[in-house]
Amino acid sequence: MTANHEPDLSAGLPAVTEAELAALHDRLVRDADANGVLDVGYRTLDTPVGALLLAATEDGLVRVAFASEGHDLVLESLAERVSPRILRAPGRLDEAAREIDEYFAGRRRRFDLPLDYRLAAGFRRVVLGRLPAIDFGTTVSYAQVASDVGSPRAFRAVGTACATNPLPVVVPCHRVVKSGGDLGNYRGGPQAKRFLIDLEAAA
Amino acid sequence: MTTVTIVSTVTKTPFEAVVAEHGATVLRVCRAVLGAADADDAWSETFLAALAAYQRLPGDANVEAWLVTIAHRKAIDITRAAARRAVPVGDVPDRPAAQRADGRDLDLADALAALPRRQREAVAYHYLAGLPYADVAAVTGGSTAAARRAAADGIARLRKTYPGFAPDDAGPGDEKEDRDDRQP
Numbered sequence: 001m002t003a004n005h006e007p008d009l010s011a012g013l014p015a016v017t018e019a020e021l022a023a024l025h026d027r028l029v030r031d032a033d034a035n036g037v038l039d040v041g042y043r044t045l046d047t048p049v050g051a052l053l054l055a056a057t058e059d060g061l062v063r064v065a066f067a068s069e070g071h072d073l074v075l076e077s078l079a080e081r082v083s084p085r086i087l088r089a090p091g092r093l094d095e096a097a098r099e100i101d102e103y104f105a106g107r108r109r110r111f112d113l114p115l116d117y118r119l120a121a122g123f124r125r126v127v128l129g130r131l132p133a134i135d136f137g138t139t140v141s142y143a144q145v146a147s148d149v150g151s152p153r154a155f156r157a158v159g160t161a162c163a164t165n166p167l168p169v170v171v172p173c174h175r176v177v178k179s180g181g182d183l184g185n186y187r188g189g190p191q192a193k194r195f196l197i198d199l200e201a202a203a
Numbered sequence: 204m205t206t207v208t209i210v211s212t213v214t215k216t217p218f219e220a221v222v223a224e225h226g227a228t229v230l231r232v233c234r235a236v237l238g239a240a241d242a243d244d245a246w247s248e249t250f251l252a253a254l255a256a257y258q259r260l261p262g263d264a265n266v267e268a269w270l271v272t273i274a275h276r277k278a279i280d281i282t283r284a285a286a287r288r289a290v291p292v293g294d295v296p297d298r299p300a301a302q303r304a305d306g307r308d309l310d311l312a313d314a315l316a317a318l319p320r321r322q323r324e325a326v327a328y329h330y331l332a333g334l335p336y337a338d339v340a341a342v343t344g345g346s347t348a349a350a351r352r353a354a355a356d357g358i359a360r361l362r363k364t365y366p367g368f369a370p371d372d373a374g375p376g377d378e379k380e381d382r383d384d385r386q387p
Contacts, residue, residue, distance in 0.1 A: 012311035084215035
């Protein structure tokens with residue numbers, strides 16, 4: 001606020017409209033992409049398990065986040081762990097959004113997207129790399145995945161890798177459940193995990 | 204004893220939030236300094252350059268002052284490029300000054316455009332961007348006192364050319380007040 005003895009110039013000037021700012025934002029995204037300075041682009045996508053945040057680097061999809069994680073917090077974390085050069089850039093996520101839409105509509109059984117696994121390191125990265133091999137509509141146990149990656153005693157670490165999967169839904173950690181049949185932890189909550197398992201069973 | 208160096212790790216906010224917070228103000232500043240026709244280009248070049256350099260910006264920097272500094276340089280570039288393209292036709296202003304005697308439809312944007320460049324910049328950076336005069340001086344060069352004087356002269360002239368400021372609004376005398384502590 002300006003003090004009352006200072007002239008308020010902005011009141012006398014043409015208003016800056018949302019449409020004008022949106023057009024400038026679109027131009028900035030295009031220019032940033034063309035100049036290679038858009039490190040992370042993101043958008044949100046409405047799905048049956050709530051609004052998903054989709055974020056991609058130039059290498060591929062780097063993060064899928066549930067609303068329960070707090071999308072703003074996730075973006076701040078991306079700023080810290082990947083780069084603060086982040087813009088809302090739906091165009092970069094067109095293909096990912098289309099495939100995820102198709103998946104929830106029952107028209108897609110596997111994803112064909114470039115993935116950027118940089119948010120998962122070491123053993124977690126190894127575990128995540130194994131998950132796309134689990135068939136659509138099936139589930140396996142944490143112990144089975146541990147065995148598959150050659151560390152049969154590391155089933156707890158497999159559980160951690162699944163619970164911290166930066167690319168849920170697309171990298172199907174929801175297909176990994178406890179040996180006794182309990183669902184186990186899930187970044188989007190147990191209801192989301194149940195929904196995805198049932199969705200695939202019905203397809 | 205081992206010396207432990209603690210590196211400041213101020214986390215930067217996602218650049219999207221910078222655009223959301225400062226986009227409108229920077230556009231007003233670009234329009235005031237350059238006119239509406241070139242403002243979009245100046246805005247776009249400013250935010251693209253800011254995005255490219257964002258990681259090198261110290262975490263505790265004044266983001267608005269930084270953006271205005273970039274916008275100032277981009278405005279100079281655009282003005283120079285336009286001057287190179289222009290056919291010299293003598294000493295005429297690049298936009299018509301508002302001269303309506305009745306003043307009723309006098310446009311503040313036109314009145315701003317008719318100000319000398321230094322006054323226009325000082326007015327835009329102080330009154331639109333909310334920068335204290337020390338920061339205005341850092342952007343435009345010159346002393347803080349000169350920046351304050353340029354803004355005061357600009358406002359004084361606007362009071363004559365633009366009727367939108369109420370007559371009982373304080374005159375230029377008020378501009379003597381030191382507002383360098385003013386927070387945007």
